[in-house]
Amino acid sequence: MPRSMPGSIGATGAPAVRALPEPPGLPEPLPEPGRDQLRLETVLGALSDPLRLTIVRKLLLESEDYDHSCGWFGLDRPKSSLTHHFKALREAGVTRQRQYGLERRSQVRVEDLDARFPGLLDLVAAWTPQG
Amino acid sequence: MPRSMPGSIGATGAPAVRALPEPPGLPEPLPEPGRDQLRLETVLGALSDPLRLTIVRKLLLESEDYDHSCGWFGLDRPKSSLTHHFKALREAGVTRQRQYGLERRSQVRVEDLDARFPGLLDLVAAWTPQG
DNA sequence: GCAGCTGTACGAGTTGAGTCGAACTTAGCA
């Protein structure tokens, strides 16, 4: 479970573009807000939906690899609905999306969110549907 | 600043009604969800609005007394709009409201929220409008 | 090429939230 790293960057003084500590050669991320453009009310709004909470929680708890395509989640919704929700998460700054050929894979922006809103992802990881 | 008590009850095993560690003789709270009926997606949805974030943050940081009436916040909105937002916060379980004669005073349910969603109120307290 | 797959774009229908005015209720007080 990746929900143990304590946000090793710590401060919020990063530039509006991202500095990725990731393996090189990745496709460029799709447009997204920079770390210091993240707004609490926007992030909370993106997470105030059970389906999107399910997506983010599954990414946090079960993504043994790096990132995951849309179909990996096994969500029983039409594709156009899923596009809508994944786009909402990305535009709020919760997830990052990269294009790998056909697939568009998503990952949670753990470091950015831990730096700006510490503890928030722990709440998402502890969430359970309709309990 | 009341943002330092570490949720002294700790567990989430309370019954659906509330057990108040408060001075007696208070008016009964208006209808609200019990502690273990609080839903993360509902609470996040209630907090995904700048005006409501302002209300909760002001209650957390500046409420030197116990609770506060609607007019104490100095919000420049019509009364019917304020009623709407205070009701949304109460029905989501973020605030508790009591009727004192004419006034309806609000307080944040700090213990309940700290017990169910630890760290969430710290994010609200650290929030700043349009920054 | 052509099928098959992943996902987007667009548009329409529907629902729900926010905003507000106007009328009402209630409490306190002169």
Added chain:
DNA sequence: TGCTAAGTTCGACTCAACTCGTACAGCTGC
């Protein structure tokens, strides 16, 4: 008794979000 102030309730409007079907674009492999 009547005024005033705090807040609710109702209804209407607007607007954004959700849902989904359909059509389209791009990659992959036969």
